[in-house]
Amino acid sequence: MPKVIIPSPLRKHADNRREVIVDGDNLKGIMERLLRQYPGLQIINQDSAFLSIFVNSRLIRTGIDKWDTLSLNNRDEITLLIPIAGG
Amino acid sequence: MIAPEQVSRILLPRPNRQEILQHCERKLAGNYLPGEARDRRACGLVAGVQMEHTLDVKRIMELKRNVRDQEPYKTYMDRIMNQYAVPSKTPLSQRGWITDPVELKECCDRCDKDNLIILGTYHTHIVPWEHDPARDTPTRLDTVLARSSNLFSFIVSMVDQTRPIIRAFYEGSTEKETLIVIRDNHRLGTN
Numbered sequence: 151m152p153k154v155i156i157p158s159p160l161r162k163h164a165d166n167r168r169e170v171i172v173d174g175d176n177l178k179g180i181m182e183r184l185l186r187q188y189p190g191l192q193i194i195n196q197d198s199a200f201l202s203i204f205v206n207s208r209l210i211r212t213g214i215d216k217w218d219t220l221s222l223n224n225r226d227e228i229t230l231l232i233p234i235a236g237g
Numbered sequence: 238m239i240a241p242e243q244v245s246r247i248l249l250p251r252p253n254r255q256e257i258l259q260h261c262e263r264k265l266a267g268n269y270l271p272g273e274a275r276d277r278r279a280c281g282l283v284a285g286v287q288m289e290h291t292l293d294v295k296r297i298m299e300l301k302r303n304v305r306d307q308e309p310y311k312t313y314m315d316r317i318m319n320q321y322a323v324p325s326k327t328p329l330s331q332r333g334w335i336t337d338p339v340e341l342k343e344c345c346d347r348c349d350k351d352n353l354i355i356l357g358t359y360h361t362h363i364v365p366w367e368h369d370p371a372r373d374t375p376t377r378l379d380t381v382l383a384r385s386s387n388l389f390s391f392i393v394s395m396v397d398q399t400r401p402i403i404r405a406f407y408e409g410s411t412e413k414e415t416l417i418v419i420r421d422n423h424r425l426g427t428n
Contacts, residue, residue: 157345158354159387166238168349193385200313202338209338231342233304234386235314235335236280236360236409237322237378 152222154184155229156191163190177203177210178217180228194230204229238287241387242407245290247356249403250420256297257281258401261361261393274303280334280360282344283391284353292356292389292415298344302337310335321378325364333378334360357389357405365396373402375409383409391417 154170164170170187174180185191194201203210206227210220222228257279264279280303285295304310318329325332348355362372373394375383383390383406390409394402407413 155349158348161354162238162240162387200310202341204338204342207342209342229342229345231338231345232386233310233336233338233341234282234358234388235305235310235333235382236358236390237318237333237376237382 151224152180152226152228154180155227157229157231160191160194160230160232163193164188175221175223176218177205177220177222177228178214180222181217191230194232200232200235202231202233204231239289241287241292241356241389242413243290244287244292244407244415246416246418247292247294247389247405248420249294249417253283253294253297254403254419257283257359257391257393257403260297260299261395261401262398265361265363265395265398270301273301274334276303276331276334277363278334278361279393280336280358282341282355283357283359283389284344284348285356286353287356294356295353296348296351297359298347300336300340300344302340303334304337305333305335306330317381318378321376321381323366323376323378325366327364333382355388357391358383359391359393359403361393361395363395370396371402372396373404374411375406380409380411389415 151171151173154172156164172180172183261279269275280300282298285293305314314333375390389405391405405415405417
């Protein structure tokens with residue numbers, strides 16, 4: 151099953167886990183299951199402009215409405231990142 | 238693990254403090270590295286480990302790229318800047334920064350490999366304001382942008398480059414300042 155890597159600033163919302171195995175074969179389904187399992191991670195949806203998702207090393211630039219078309223296989227690694235900003 | 242907001246002190250080894258200051262001085266002097274954003278501000282990441290109520294800084298990572306002027310970030314930042322930025326001589330278009338996600342991922346991967354966590358970010362303040370001459374605290378904009386980040390904002394005041402100041406605030410909140418203790422070999426001193 152695909153693996154989701156949780157960056158350290160978000161781990162407090164995922165029982166301090168670095169990675170979570172989530173069942174699913176497309177990005178939309180995996181994200182939905184992840185957020186059901188760890189509702190605290192809903193914080194990543196606060197501003198979708200700030201959420202970056204990588205599949206393996208590739209930055210996904212596809213809009214959230216097309217995530218169900220992004221097929222994943224068991225060896226894929228998904229990384230969630232919220233770019234950091236300052237004034 | 239103790240929640241980061243309950244951390245009572247941050248141990249900053251003197252060489253790491255020097256790294257931050259040298260990065261800031263280099264950017265302010267206009268000495269840019271290849272591929273680096275050509276702006277007179279320095280931003281970076283602070284990584285290390287947490288031991289109960291203490292954060293121990295182990296690594297400073299300079300950030301080279303700033304995607305503030307790229308979509309979809311630009312629209313977001315323009316809106317936030319218009320809403321929260323204090324008027325300044327510097328045009329809004331030249332203010333604010335956002336890490337490039339690819340560069341950020343590279344930093345996170347390096348930290349994971351070495352069992353370090355991202356503790357916070359740092360950035361410079363250089364222009365004195367009438368109501369805030371030292372500029373050693375987060376602005377309202379810094380606070381808004383750091384909200385819910387679970388990171389410390391290290392503010393590097395370079396208003397007087399001969400007397401730089403570094404202060405740390407959990408999620409950029411002026412009400413949540415955390416003591417920085419400079420670690421000099423085995424001796425400890427305050428910032």
